[in-house]
Amino acid sequence: MINSSHRNEGPATPPNTCGIPKGSDTDLGNLALQKVIGYGHFGCVWQGTFQGSSVAVKVFSKKLKWEFNKEKDVYILPLMKHPGIVQFLTAGRMGKEYVLVLELATEGSLNAFLSRTVCDWRHAVKLALTLSEGLAYLHTDLQNHGVYKPVVAHGDFSSNNVLVRSDGSCALCDFGCSTILQNFRVCQTLEVRHSIAKRGTFQMGTLCYMAPEILDGCVNPSSGHSFLQADVYSLGLLLWELLMRCSDLFKDSPIPEHMLPYEPELGHSPTHQDLVTFVSEKGLRPTIPDLWGNISQGWSLREILEDCWDHDEDARLTAQCAANRLASLPSELF
Secondary structure, eight states: OOBGGGTTSOOOOOOOOSSOOTTOSSOOTTOEEEEEEEEOSSOEEEEEEETTEEEEEEEEOGGGHHHHHHHHHHHTSTTOOOTTBOOEEEEEEETTEEEEEEEOOTTOBHHHHHHHOOBOHHHHHHHHHHHHHHHHHHTOOEEETTEEEOEEEOSOOSGGGEEEOTTSOEEEOOOTTOEEETTHHHHSBOOBSSOHHHHTSOOOOOGGGOOHHHHTTOOOTTBHHHHHHHHHHHHHHHHHHHHTTBGGGSTTSOOOOOOOTTHHHHOSSOOHHHHIIIIIISOOOOOOOGGGGGSTTHHHHHHHHHHHSOSSGGGSOOHHHHHHHHHTSOSSOO
């Protein structure tokens, strides 16, 4: 949801909070915007107050009504409340703009958090576990007392689209590129609520987190399984990204500065062709430090990463399996 790299794009003007048109999802009359805290793919993100609480407010311009509705439709799915997913509070229209009102995660995006924070083993495991549990829940279809939550593929799983709360837990956000998969357990194929064909393009996500099959343009758009396993590939890169900031994994060695996946090898802004050559053609992945082999859980971490970012999507873990493996890690390193 929040892209901290765009924090200096200049001042933004709050939407008109007066005269909320008929047809709003809720009464937003007591929503107040205070300051811009970031920019997403489709909207500007503000910190504000709503009904006496601090909130995050994602604002979409009038011309982005389709994108607003697409993201809102994911948040309002039945049974979407989970600790690993940012809490949706309400949505509506303010003046000519559309807004999503969400919980405020005070530590900002995972990207921003890792840029300024070094974690010990306990905190790194909590970040990793809550991150994977959120994705596993998103990927799960649920039936509860006649209410159905379909499977959702995130579609743009990156450290800018994960938030960190003050308690050190992660919450997934920014579902603008997500795909809702209806009846996935039965048919394993797409019955998408928002057709890809409707917009004429398939939104691929953030370049350096793209799975090799997406980089190669080989995704079967009728295969829900492919969408989910592309998320798992991205999960492997996210886990690498946060574990590289774990102080206990670098005993007696300098802790690396925060880096995006493939940044050490390809620089900060690799091109599509750079990634195709490195990831797809050469089959290379981010470097796992050799010194992890000297740590009690180092090999377990290596296996989790490698099994998430395997070149063959069918050989990758599921998100739930990744969460289970992370849950089995001890709370302390010995």
